Amino acid sequence: MAENPRLDALMERFAQHDRTALARLITLVENRAPEVSAVMERIYSRTGNAQIVGITGPPGAGKSTLINRLIANYRAEGKQIAVLPIDPSSPFSGGAVLGDRVRMTDHFRDPGVYIRSLSTRGSHGGLSRAAREIVRVLDAFGHDLIIVETVGVGQTELSVMDLAHTTVVVTVPEGGDGIQAMKAGLNEIADIFVVNKADREGADRLKAELELSVHLRPPGGWDSPVLLTQAASGQGVDALVAAIAKHRAWLSEHRDPARESERRQREFTEVLTAELEELAARALGNGAAGNIVAQVREGRLNPYSAAHTMMAGIAKLLSDRHT
């Protein structure tokens, strides 16, 4: 990796705040190029300054309208913003109603706003690694705030949300029965609840239910607020910005070194595991590895025999490489 003049030139332009270089680096990460580890090693020391805000919630909750409002607010403060939507149905990534997309074009032209969607193709573990790495790249580039947007609460979404310093869960009153909008897992991860479309019937009831669920948490932690917003008109967005800032302040006052250590170790394990799995996949050929996984999933091959086969492939690959 030491001798790579093209990569050196790219990194140099990245350091000079060249947005084309930023886009190129993100593409390398998305494509799992062999240079990714070297890139990450080089940029790592420049990360750690951005506040990472996760925004999650069901489709139709108005997340993209809300994010538009947040962008406008933060830009008014002169902050550099990046948005990373991880959902194919997001307006940012293309599955949108036209109105939202048109509204976004202003921000696309603003050099203080960088929007890059991440598609959900590829393996799930791979997605959460790519998301983490792209966030690191955006952070190293100098963004003050990085918004990661996901839908739903599958294992992938939860692991993506593990990246965020502050997780905002957006819900919406639906047909007077707000409970349906809640999903297992969301409750646990929310640092801030937003009840959007708060002019709809049932908003106050949903707010009360969410406040109750916060009350049922173990005492002593951050007291997650439940905010009413109407993203379409901008109502309540200032309060959301204030709550995000307040949570950041709370986090820096309540640093949890044990939790930070855990997070670092988790990242290391994820990186190492991914490298080892890529090695395993390369050893067997992607098709063969995929076939093994498929057989495990169907219960036709037991996990120990499958691991045995994978390990044999890795040994062969490495010994071929070194002899």
Next chain:
Amino acid sequence: MAENPRLDALMERFAQHDRTALARLITLVENRAPEVSAVMERIYSRTGNAQIVGITGPPGAGKSTLINRLIANYRAEGKQIAVLPIDPSSPFSGGAVLGDRVRMTDHFRDPGVYIRSLSTRGSHGGLSRAAREIVRVLDAFGHDLIIVETVGVGQTELSVMDLAHTTVVVTVPEGGDGIQAMKAGLNEIADIFVVNKADREGADRLKAELELSVHLRPPGGWDSPVLLTQAASGQGVDALVAAIAKHRAWLSEHRDPARESERRQREFTEVLTAELEELAARALGNGAAGNIVAQVREGRLNPYSAAHTMMAGIAKLLSDRHT
């Protein structure tokens, strides 16, 4: 692995239902002996018959008294029971009040009951792997029911509970304020809630709170019952046995092939990752690997550089082995 007459003899005795062979196999798993993968490959096809019941809750909730009662009930039905307590303070594993231990001695002499505690020493990931493998061994041996007991709701406990078909969360009214007894995460995983020591003040209130939390779950799933028990007198234990049976029936009526595939893939990934990590650890020497992890945890070494070092060690180990 093919040529191992001592292991062959041990497996033969295990197949003949020899409890000493069972204990030996479990010790191999606990000590992470090199034979473990071969053992697991051989027994895997004989697993899948046991119902695995996880029992978790805070210390002092009366879990071991409750488990004593469950053992007596299941033994009366002629079932083979295994208990795997994963907590150093459990009476089964030694940190107990004397009364509980004395009560257990009857079961220790009963050949239909196998109790083996698993200590929490060693790495956390390692514990959850060991627990899973010991459960597989107990299952292959022919136990009808395997009770896995944990305390608390750390990541380790949750990953251990991922093993269970049915998870029983035991709580207890405390000082009239039951909410304190709840912990984040418990609510999500409970298939059955037990409010033990139900003669205490606050039992009905705690029951109502737990029922509310069940009500807040997304609709369409198993409706977790909240049972009142007094394990000391045996009251409510029959209802718990009935609820465990009912949940098993519900599971077999609501098979979720996608979830089963996910579970198998998760097990495969865990096995493969553990083997690769063991390889990495062996490549670097355990001390060196531990030192790298410590540096990552303290933030002194970035995860990518650390992974790079680990991978180099693995390559060297494998190439040495093959040349």
